[in-house]
Amino acid sequence: MNLRTLLEEKKSSIVKKWVHVIFEQYPPDSTNFFLTQKDRFLNPVGHAISEGARDIFNALVDDSEPEKFYPLLNDIIKIKAVQDFSPSVAISFLFLLKKVIRVEAGAEIARRNLTPELEALESRIDQLILLSFDIYSKFRERIFEIKNDEFRRMTFRLLQRANLICEIEGEKTTPGEETVITNK
Amino acid sequence: MAVQKPEELSKVVYTFPSTPxxxxxxxxxxxxxxxxxxxxxxxxxxxxxxxxxxxxxxxxxxxxxxxxxxxxxxxxxxxxxxxxxxxxxxxxxxxxxxxxxxxxxxxxxxxxxxxxxxxxxxxxxxxxxxxxxxxxxxxxxxxxxxxxxxxxxxxxxxxxxxxxxxxxxxxxxxxxxxxxxxxxxxxxxxxxxIEWIAGPVANCWKTGNHMGLLPHTIIDIVSEFKEAIYQVTGLKVDLSYNRKGAEILFVHPSGEYFDPNGNVTFMGYMMLFHEIGLDVTLSTYSSEGGNFGFFTSNEMAKRLHSKIYAEAKRLKVKWILGGECGHMWRVWHQYHNTWFGPVDYLEEPVSPITGTKFENAKSNKIVHITEFTADLIRHGKLNLDPKRNDKYVVTFHDSCNTSRAMGLFEEPRYIIKNVCNNFYEMPPQTIRENTFCCGSGSGLNASENMELRLRGALPRGNAVRHVRDKFGVNTLANICQIDRATLQTLVDYWAKGVAVRGVHELVGNALVMKGEKERTTDLRGDPLPGKEGE
CATH class of the missing domain: 1.10.1060 (Fumarate Reductase Iron-sulfur Protein; Chain B, domain 2)
Known part of the structure; x- marks a missing residue:
């Protein structure tokens, strides 16, 4: 038996445990809501994280290409980037997977001498962690961008009225995409 | 987002501390x-x-x-x-x-x-x-x-x-x-x-609107709208202010004078009023439908609200028509009569075009613009070309106040279905009386609380994303100025590629006006479908 077969066997218990510990990072009063409300529109956080965790685990076991992980991590980290987490805690859910795999399948892995395969798997999780840093930074940057865009939309007409925006002949000026602001 | 010290970082705690x-x-x-x-x-x-x-x-x-x-x-x-x-x-x-x-x-x-x-x-x-x-x-x-x-x-x-x-x-x-x-x-x-509420309240008390716009500024802005409408339709559309003896006083959120999405919605109203020859006037003093006093105290809400009726009395209008605003309608429907009682100097609203009596407005004498427009469409009074909105695949966001405080569900949808060919609903648990808030209402539409707003907008953004991916929805229509100003930002994060639009912007696009030139662009100056090369 190789690690892949073992992990496939233990998939449901590992994913369940992983999702559980991810939600333990939220206040205890909220953990239950995120875990039990199954309607994806009434519990978008619970749905995105539960489904995302399952898909990430499947992709890891299937040895998928890195591109496959990007949208999966994106959907989870996009949410975590606006919640009450420090950057380190926001992406710590991937570290938790390593821990869960060792708890759920560690003994079996040791017994079957699959430790080198586990190390390889953990390296791949480490790669996902690095990718998560990028994604987290991207969304934090995005928050500042949308703030900036909103501010520009709000002030566009003011600037236009104060003749502080120059329009280039033949080109339409739209809020957020103004061409030049003069030093009037 | 807290920044941790190195020694804190080294102590990785995976669970949340539990205290009552x-x-x-x-x-x-x-x-x-x-x-x-x-x-x-x-x-x-x-x-x-x-x-x-x-x-x-x-x-x-x-x-x-x-x-x-x-x-x-x-x-x-x-x-x-x-x-x-x-x-x-x-x-x-x-x-x-x-x-x-x-x-x-x-x-x-x-x-x-x-x-x-x-x-x-x-x-x-x-x-x-x-x-x-x-x-x-x-x-x-x-x-x-x-x-x-x-x-x-x-x-x-x-x-x-x-x-x-x-x-x-x-x-x-x-x-x-x-x-x-x-x-x-x-x-x-x-x-x-918070200043985002206290500032607009002070402005409104001093000038009549949250933005602090003075009469000459309002008139100046509207002249720009007239010019923009002329460019699109070739028609000179007029709009009167402070005109005594007009039949109807129109009150709308002042954000529509400044916010780009609001601007185009306001142009939609102007075109509609022109087309049906409505005897309507606006006020530069009662120039705010919204009421940030309502987010402050009962007394302040009442103080700001009183100007609308005072102005209706001064101008001797018969009834009031209200624009696409959210909490304005909660104030009208759930507080006005408690504060002032039924108004005895206005008349029960009757549409001068269709003769429809708005019996629902018998007491407080104000009609919602979507009730008014839906009635016009129902009676075949508007010539509409929905193909002009064909590039829009539309869904409708029920604003909290118009839905839960006044039950206005059908009229905006009826209008949208008549002015657009592509309309899809979001999942039922997220619309109508179950609607999810934009996350920025009640005066929280500032920018310093962006993380809060983004969290609040997640359920709505998630539903928008679903219809975007499933039906190709690219337009989120709504009838609230706070939605128009803030949802664009929040949707840009949660469901990128979806544009926020007022319902009367879509009406303005589809409205075939008497004597207009052949239109090549929509109200934003973007080419109409099939006119891209012109």
């Missing part, structure tokens, strides 16, 4: 709160205890007798408003409301559960207004009022958009938004507000 809510002190976080009010904004309306203070300072410079002011204020309101006392007394903490708040759903902070948010005040009420609380204290759910509790009340009262989704699910009918409203009113007694 009363023992969990408030931690005021950046990205969640709005900046505190300025001294001058409170002074402008004669509010108590105006001073310069900062949310991030330890000392909020409360007046010496702050405790007495708060508790007396609470007792006074409990005696004055029977509903308030009832809402404080009858909650059995069943939890039906707990998971209905968009901020809780998106963020997971337990103090955003409506029941717990209300409990922040109930615990004070028990301590100072009930015998059991006075004697048994914590056992009876009571707690001491401290400066930390004041901060907590302020912090969480400005994390509720008063959208009333939670109230929909309360088996006792407790309106939790009313509790937020009263918490805000009480902290206002201590001079604690």
């Amino acid at each position: 809510w009363m023992d969990t002190p408030v931690e005021i976080k950046k990205g969640i709160f709005c900046w505190g009010n300025k001294e001058k904004s409170l002074k402008a309306v004669g509010f108590p205890n105006p001073r310069q203070w900062s949310v991030t300072d330890e000392d909020w410079k409360l007046p010496d007798n702050w405790k007495e002011i708060f508790i007396e204020g609470l007792r006074e309101r409990v005696d004055k408003y029977r509903s308030f006392r009832l809402f404080l007394d009858i909650c059995v903490r069943c939890g039906a409301c707990a998971d209905k708040c968009h901020f809780y759903i998106g963020g997971g902070d337990p103090k955003n559960m409506p029941v717990l948010r209300a409990e922040l005040l109930r615990s004070i009420y028990r301590k100072y207004c009930t015998t059991s609380g006075k004697i048994m204290g914590k056992v009876a759910g009571a707690r001491e009022l401290t400066t930390s509790v004041i901060k907590e009340l302020w912090y969480y009262a400005y994390q509720c958009t008063e959208c009333r989704r939670c109230s929909l699910f309360c088996p006792y009918g407790i309106d939790t938004a009313e509790i937020t409203i009263l918490i805000r009113e009480l902290v206002n007694l201590l001079g604690l507000n």
